[in-house]
Amino acid sequence: MNVNVFGSNISAMVCAACLAETGNQVTLVGQPKTGSPEPGLSKLIGEQTASGRLNISSDYDLEADVHILSLSADKDKKALEIAERLSDSANPDHCLIIRSNLDLKTIQEIERKANMPVIVNPDFTAEGQAISGFQKPDRIIVGSDDEKALKRFKLLFAPFNRNRDIFIQMTPQAAVLTKYATNVLIATRISLMNELARVAESTHADIEEIRQGLGSDKRIGFTYLYPGIGFGGVHLSRDLQRMQKLLDKSGSQQGLLKTVYDINQQQKELLFRKAWQHYRCELDGRHIAMWGVTYKPNSSVIKEAPSLTLIEAFIHQGCHLHLYDPNLGSSFHNWVNKTFDAAQQARIHIHLDMYEAIRNTDALCVTTEAKLFWSPDLKRLKENMNVPMILDGRNIYDKQWMEEEGMIYYGVGR
Amino acid sequence: MINTNAFQVLSQLAPEYKKTHLKTLFSDGNPRFDEFHIHIPGMLYDFSKQKVDHKIIDNLLQMADEMQLSEWIEKLFKGEKINTSEGRAAWHTALRDIENPLPEVSEQWTKMETIVNELHNRQLRGYEGSPITDVVNIGVGGSDLGPLMVTHALEMQKHPKAPHLHFVSTLDARQLEQLLVELNPATTIFVVASKSFTTIDTLSLADTAKFWIQQSTDCPRALQHHFIGISANPAKMTEWGIAENLQLNFWDWVGGRYSMWSSIGLTIALELGMEGFKSLLAGAYAMDTHFRTAPFKENIPVMVGLIGVWNTNFLDLSGQAILPYDSRLKYFASYLEQLEMESNGKHVRRNGEKTSYRTCPILWGEVGPNAQHAFYQLLHQGTERVMADFILFIHGQTKNERGQFHHNLNIANCLAQSRAMMVGQDSEDPNKVYPGDQVSNTILLNEVDAYQLGMLVALYEHKVFVQSVMWDINPFDQWGVELGKKIALDILNRIQTCDSEGLDSSTVGILKTIWKDNNEC
Numbered sequence: 043m044n045v046n047v048f049g050s051n052i053s054a055m056v057c058a059a060c061l062a063e064t065g066n067q068v069t070l071v072g073q074p075k076t077g078s079p080e081p082g083l084s085k086l087i088g089e090q091t092a093s094g095r096l097n098i099s100s101d102y103d104l105e106a107d108v109h110i111l112s113l114s115a116d117k118d119k120k121a122l123e124i125a126e127r128l129s130d131s132a133n134p135d136h137c138l139i140i141r142s143n144l145d146l147k148t149i150q151e152i153e154r155k156a157n158m159p160v161i162v163n164p165d166f167t168a169e170g171q172a173i174s175g176f177q178k179p180d181r182i183i184v185g186s187d188d189e190k191a192l193k194r195f196k197l198l199f200a201p202f203n204r205n206r207d208i209f210i211q212m213t214p215q216a217a218v219l220t221k222y223a224t225n226v227l228i229a230t231r232i233s234l235m236n237e238l239a240r241v242a243e244s245t246h247a248d249i250e251e252i253r254q255g256l257g258s259d260k261r262i263g264f265t266y267l268y269p270g271i272g273f274g275g276v277h278l279s280r281d282l283q284r285m286q287k288l289l290d291k292s293g294s295q296q297g298l299l300k301t302v303y304d305i306n307q308q309q310k311e312l313l314f315r316k317a318w319q320h321y322r323c324e325l326d327g328r329h330i331a332m333w334g335v336t337y338k339p340n341s342s343v344i345k346e347a348p349s350l351t352l353i354e355a356f357i358h359q360g361c362h363l364h365l366y367d368p369n370l371g372s373s374f375h376n377w378v379n380k381t382f383d384a385a386q387q388a389r390i391h392i393h394l395d396m397y398e399a400i401r402n403t404d405a406l407c408v409t410t411e412a413k414l415f416w417s418p419d420l421k422r423l424k425e426n427m428n429v430p431m432i433l434d435g436r437n438i439y440d441k442q443w444m445e446e447e448g449m450i451y452y453g454v455g456r
Numbered sequence: 457m458i459n460t461n462a463f464q465v466l467s468q469l470a471p472e473y474k475k476t477h478l479k480t481l482f483s484d485g486n487p488r489f490d491e492f493h494i495h496i497p498g499m500l501y502d503f504s505k506q507k508v509d510h511k512i513i514d515n516l517l518q519m520a521d522e523m524q525l526s527e528w529i530e531k532l533f534k535g536e537k538i539n540t541s542e543g544r545a546a547w548h549t550a551l552r553d554i555e556n557p558l559p560e561v562s563e564q565w566t567k568m569e570t571i572v573n574e575l576h577n578r579q580l581r582g583y584e585g586s587p588i589t590d591v592v593n594i595g596v597g598g599s600d601l602g603p604l605m606v607t608h609a610l611e612m613q614k615h616p617k618a619p620h621l622h623f624v625s626t627l628d629a630r631q632l633e634q635l636l637v638e639l640n641p642a643t644t645i646f647v648v649a650s651k652s653f654t655t656i657d658t659l660s661l662a663d664t665a666k667f668w669i670q671q672s673t674d675c676p677r678a679l680q681h682h683f684i685g686i687s688a689n690p691a692k693m694t695e696w697g698i699a700e701n702l703q704l705n706f707w708d709w710v711g712g713r714y715s716m717w718s719s720i721g722l723t724i725a726l727e728l729g730m731e732g733f734k735s736l737l738a739g740a741y742a743m744d745t746h747f748r749t750a751p752f753k754e755n756i757p758v759m760v761g762l763i764g765v766w767n768t769n770f771l772d773l774s775g776q777a778i779l780p781y782d783s784r785l786k787y788f789a790s791y792l793e794q795l796e797m798e799s800n801g802k803h804v805r806r807n808g809e810k811t812s813y814r815t816c817p818i819l820w821g822e823v824g825p826n827a828q829h830a831f832y833q834l835l836h837q838g839t840e841r842v843m844a845d846f847i848l849f850i851h852g853q854t855k856n857e858r859g860q861f862h863h864n865l866n867i868a869n870c871l872a873q874s875r876a877m878m879v880g881q882d883s884e885d886p887n888k889v890y891p892g893d894q895v896s897n898t899i900l901l902n903e904v905d906a907y908q909l910g911m912l913v914a915l916y917e918h919k920v921f922v923q924s925v926m927w928d929i930n931p932f933d934q935w936g937v938e939l940g941k942k943i944a945l946d947i948l949n950r951i952q953t954c955d956s957e958g959l960d961s962s963t964v965g966i967l968k969t970i971w972k973d974n975n976e977c
Contacts, residue, residue: 311585315585323581358579
């Protein structure tokens with residue numbers, strides 16, 4: 043099939059490359075950035091472009107009969123513009139697949155304007171596992187009422203549905219809500235775990251033990267059961283807000299999702315609070331190291347990352363920060379410029395080596411579960427840190443081991 | 457005052473005006489309003505419902521000249537030590553000179569702004585490290601009333617990041633005890649506002665708050681994060697335990713009841729943001745400029761003050777009602793009670809001689825629509841002859857249909873009451889006779905916002921000053937409040953030692969009843 047994929051983000055790139063790999067003629071309409079931190083993506087794009095099946099262009103392929111919107115979630119206006127543009131030359135045999143996580147209203151408007159059948163196929167893959175997520179998904183949600191379009195969609199996605207049938211067919215609005223609800227449920231589990239971690243801490247229990255007990259209940263399972271310093275990125279918080287709005291409209295007076303969000307915001311400051319309490323309400327002049335700044339490993343996204351909240355809190359208390367993150371990009375520098383005055387900026391130091399970052403510091407905050415943080419050289423930490431203290435925001439270290447090695451250790455809920 | 461030529465003339469004219477019914481001044485469609493109002497940007501002052509005509513006004517202005525009002529105004533604005541009994545200036549106008557601020561004033565603005573921004577950005581931290589969410593202002597008198605009045609009035613315009621504000625002032629600690637039950641110590645900060653930082657009312661409450669925080673944490677530096685101090689006495693703040701970065705200053709030339717324009721206004725800035733606080737100052741500054749530069753005949757504070765003197769000293773009116781027609785001004789009358797009665801409630805002239813004339817009337821008030829169902833009965837049919845100030849706003853808060861309806865209802869009531877008090881009504885049923893003939897001012901402003909409120913408060917401050925010049929008294933001291941404080945300390949000491957020896961029998965009788973009930977002494 044001839045396919046247009048609209049978008050410049052990782053989701054669009056992965057979708058275009060994977061569809062090209064399965065033999066389609068794909069035009070990726072956008073300006074994707076080169077050197078994506080997504081594992082394997084640059085290689086795949088390179089291969090598919092070389093094969094001639096993937097074309098990256100600012101214009102769409104007029105011959106294409108399948109159009110896929112894979113824009114970022116806040117591009118509602120642009121999505122509408124594209125749909126309107128396509129509608130001029132559209133015919134009922136074409137179809138428009140929406141993989142973008144757009145506002146429900148926008149999707150309904152696109153349906154009215156597109157002049158062709160619309161299919162909502164939400165993208166559930168997580169950054170960092172985008173390719174495998176696309177090729178071997180748990181399920182493929184297909185939201186449409188049009189039989190002919192559904193048939194075409196299933197043909198296009200057949201290579202990713204081989205092991206067993208994972209197509210789940212529903213109405214477009216149900217597909218949209220499924221996407222929102224998935225994020226909302228994940229966020230709620232995380233915030234609930236963080237609340238439980240707080241209880242564990244105040245009753246001298248270890249949340250890790252509780253997590254094991256909880257997760258092995260088949261009704262509950264282990265996924266997204268990790269306490270930590272809160273979820274970052276924009277996806278979960280955006281869908282929490284969207285769903286809360288829909289709830290408000292429905293007449294519900296409860297603020298469950300607002301609370302989920304608030305708990306998460308508080309949780310982002312957890313390591314700051316622990317350092318603050320350790321140093322008896324006085325952090326002025328302390329040097330704090332931080333491993334991990336982006337909101338999760340293998341991503342350069344810093345939006346709503348807990349580290350930013352932590353950096354702000356430490357800077358406002360007069361601390362110096364020593365940061366290490368292999369994926370730190372220009373968005374972080376822009377954020378620093380926007381958030382701090384010159385004197386504050388002078389207290390933020392970026393290091394290219396993780397052990398350089400901890401030199402003469404009074405605490406080390408570990409904010410992501412990146413692989414290279416898992417087995418730190420404790421000898422180097424003890425020798426080079428001013429105070430050998432680890433604030434483990436992802437509970438990746440064995441508390442007992444840390445303490446036996448003479449480290450001061452603070453985790454989440456333990 | 458009584459030795460001026462104008463006083464003699466006015467005394468001779470007064471009996472005739474006392475006899476004249478107010479409504480007759482409006483008879484035959486007399487367009488009195490045209491002649492007896494002053495309109496400046498943002499404010500209209502209507503004094504046509506006062507028993508004045510051009511002859512009276514000319515003589516009042518003549519009296520102002522004879523009492524050297526212009527010279528006194530200059531002394532006020534130049535910061536001369538016109539608070540002679542305490543050897544201080546009364547330079548509150550310098551606190552709001554936004555065009556040419558004193559360096560020490562701007563320095564405090566900067567410090568206030570830092571605190572406001574840190575708190576708004578959730579970067580002021582309590583002992584657990586969580587952001588401060590609640591601010592409790594502990595202060596009494598000027599350190600309480602101004603911020604309370606303004607923050608209540610402007611609550612609808614509060615900054616989206618404003619913390620929850622609470623005020624406690626009474627030394628019985630009931631307000632504080634109630635609050636401490638509801639608040640989380642880890643996220644509460646106290647603003648201890650006291651000019652001397654020795655006032656027992658404030659410091660006893662601050663000590664109770666200190667105890668509450670200390671009980672909640674073993675963090676030795678916790679107090680440094682839970683108390684902001686505002687005082688003219690930095691040494692005392694430090695001694696008490698306030699961190700240097702959370703100390704705000706003002707100066708001995710700022711009187712307590714004129715202090716909301718200083719760093720005492722911190723809670724106002726916390727509610728509105730620093731921009732809102734500056735807007736309040738700007739409104740007061742506009743009134744200052746008007747007061748200092750407008751000819752007396754067109755000068756609102758001068759005319760409000762002189763007409764008040766005419767009513768008090770010549771027409772023998774004895775009460776002053778303050779009637780704002782906007783429920784957001786709930787605490788405005790309380791604020792003016794202190795401003796006027798603590799300033800001019802005195803019987804000694806600047807030279808120490810006793811006055812032979814009346815000075816500040818008893819002033820009281822309430823939000824108009826509520827007062828209509830309370831003390832207006834007395835205004836309409838009582839035996840007291842009083843003066844009233846109606847305060848009204850052109851615009852309400854909400855623009856929708858119901859909001860506009862309520863606002864029109866409010867305007868109608870305000871105008872109806874001032875008219876009813878003026879014209880009264882005859883009836884064959886004596887119970888339905890309304891004598892009328894009660895004089896009133898009406899002050900009309902655009903809307904309740906920081907700027908207009910700044911103008912309004914500054915208007916009354918200058919009115920008080922004008923009257924003090926007429927009465928030849930120092931409005932900036934308050935020796936009257938000292939005696940009670942001194943006796944209270946003595947009685948407290950006696951309660952603690954169970955000693956009633958030598959007290960009057962009334963005090964002894966009451967103390968013994970209390971002791972008996974408590975099985976004490």
